[in-house]
Amino acid sequence: MATPKLVFRPAEPADVAALVNLYDRHYRGGYSACFDRYGPATPQNFWWVQSEKSVTVVELNRHPVGLVILGQSGKRLLAEEVLLDAVPEGGDPPLRQLHDWLTARFQQERQDVLTMRCAEINAAALAIARSFGFTFGNALLVATSGAPGGSGAAGTGGAAGAGSAPEGYHIRRAVQTDGKHIARLHEETTGHALRSSDLNALWRQPDVRVMLAEREKFPVGLLIAQVRDGAGRWTIGVREGHRGRGIGRTLAHAAHQFFQAKRVPSVTTYWGTDVAAARFIRALGARTERTYLYFERAL
16 A cells, blocks of 8 residues: 655645634643743734744645644754644655755755654654654743732742731833843743844733842842733743742742733743743643653754
8 A cells, every 4th residue: 555645845824724723622722932922823823923933844645644843943943832633544754755855954054953842632742753763952941821820829828918028029010111121031041042123022912010129229030911812911020139039939930920810821841841831831830731842862
């Protein structure tokens, strides 16, 4: 019996409806790392991603059965999404075809490593990683429904009550003139630089709350909380020498109050290798909703 032959072609505007359907069949809502949004995919998501990234449709007998979205991680190419429906009568060969196409695409871009991200529910990508000698690189965890200041670990112990700043510290609402401090704190505490456009957008959006924690007017921590796609996204960063004193929990409580007022659930992401972040998230009573795994293979 002949092996099913997969066809890989660039996505076109007419493919958007099929791509949305395919994506939601696999993910069924929740947080999407590719679109950086919460909830089901929409046509607007694919219109946006096609303008920023390479989207490839995988076809069998002229029917879409998968997709590949290639983006960037720093200066390296990243296979952000590799989705493939079950292909009948194929066994492993369709996975090999997909793997071989990815290999050729990365080699075409002069990459020395093939890096692939997949959710823990992505059977096809996990099978590719297992079958073709990929190694685990990192994990991006999505935590939801934390309740800072409530019962349990988030509301007991520590250096301060849930809503009050620790002794010697002051927490205030940030203003636009604090932009330089926000950018510096964000890069120092999260390891990621804020683009000027993203920073400027914070002050223009109505559903955003930016807070600064200070000691003697010196910025030591920040909170960026924003409502998008019906969910509250938050990022908290505290300088190394000021951690463990309750600053993060106090900022998380401010985020929780903000999201409660907006009547939306809270969502945050953190790297699996970041032990301090994992401990902090658990202390807030949040649960892991989804895990994205990063796999690599030298070319």
